[in-house]
Amino acid sequence: MLKSDWDLVDLQVFCQAARRASFAQAALDLGISAAYVTKRIAHLEKALGVRLFHRSTRRVVISEAGEAAYTWARRVLESAAEWGDQTHSEPAPSGPLRVSASLRLGRQHLSPILALLVERYPQLDIWLELLDRPVDLLEEGIDIDVRMGEVHEPHLIAHPVKSNVRVLCAAPSYLARRGAPRSLADLAGHECLLLRERHQAFGVWRLQGPQGPGMVKITGSMGSNHADVVYQWALEGKGIVLLAEWDVQAALRSGELVRLLPDHAQSADVWAVTAARTAQSPKLRLCLQFLIEQLRQGPHALRGLDS
Numbered sequence: 001m002l003k004s005d006w007d008l009v010d011l012q013v014f015c016q017a018a019r020r021a022s023f024a025q026a027a028l029d030l031g032i033s034a035a036y037v038t039k040r041i042a043h044l045e046k047a048l049g050v051r052l053f054h055r056s057t058r059r060v061v062i063s064e065a066g067e068a069a070y071t072w073a074r075r076v077l078e079s080a081a082e083w084g085d086q087t088h089s090e091p092a093p094s095g096p097l098r099v100s101a102s103l104r105l106g107r108q109h110l111s112p113i114l115a116l117l118v119e120r121y122p123q124l125d126i127w128l129e130l131l132d133r134p135v136d137l138l139e140e141g142i143d144i145d146v147r148m149g150e151v152h153e154p155h156l157i158a159h160p161v162k163s164n165v166r167v168l169c170a171a172p173s174y175l176a177r178r179g180a181p182r183s184l185a186d187l188a189g190h191e192c193l194l195l196r197e198r199h200q201a202f203g204v205w206r207l208q209g210p211q212g213p214g215m216v217k218i219t220g221s222m223g224s225n226h227a228d229v230v231y232q233w234a235l236e237g238k239g240i241v242l243l244a245e246w247d248v249q250a251a252l253r254s255g256e257l258v259r260l261l262p263d264h265a266q267s268a269d270v271w272a273v274t275a276a277r278t279a280q281s282p283k284l285r286l287c288l289q290f291l292i293e294q295l296r297q298g299p300h301a302l303r304g305l306d307s
Contacts, residue, residue, distance in 0.1 A: 010044040011073040022142040093283035094123030102144040104227045106130040113294040137275040148268040158271045165265035169257040173237030184214045191239035194223025197229045207264040246302040
């Protein structure tokens, strides 16, 4: 394929449509018409000899060949951006930025951090989506997803934010009534508060202990898909909970919660996940860097038990 068969505009339009999963939204983001987006993508499909999207009247979904082309296109645009960065000063970021996170992480930490981001870059148009379920960045048009746990999707890029674990906790009132578990297996006989979390198996707790990894199937009469609800139930003495150390460290220090089986924990590192390499977009790179810095060291940082 000759270079004259496609150009960087084709790749930019294609990548934006892939990220947004929408020709119309890509057109709005890029300041061009939807018809022009359709034309450029059709031109790129002809040049590459593949179908990049499956189209319907309601939405577009990237094809398997499109995912491979998206990876290639990102590399090309990344190289072009790196060359451009050497010859041009970087403008202040502007335009839409969509960020997603779980409810408590977003409400307690990302919400005030994004307010600081807008103060620094007032031309940004920010949307924060709080969801206690897995997020499909391409399908839902998310630029940055801040999540806990391993990132398995091959088309995503994971940027490390902070090391983190989930720990077992209960209120003193619960322990006075039911006693404390002495082993991981004991949890099966306790009232455990069930949380249907974004990327975790439901009803099973897997923790690392002195003897290596262990697993226990837990049961309980109360559960929710919102961590806020489960956290409040734990404070009220309704049962044992497994939550991130940054989420419960204040309650542990105040004595509202007590850590159980302190030699057991579940790995839950925090990542900022994107669907495009940050070098491709100066806006995305600057915003991502700001979020990571603030989550690590700013006034609304994620603080562990040893902070």
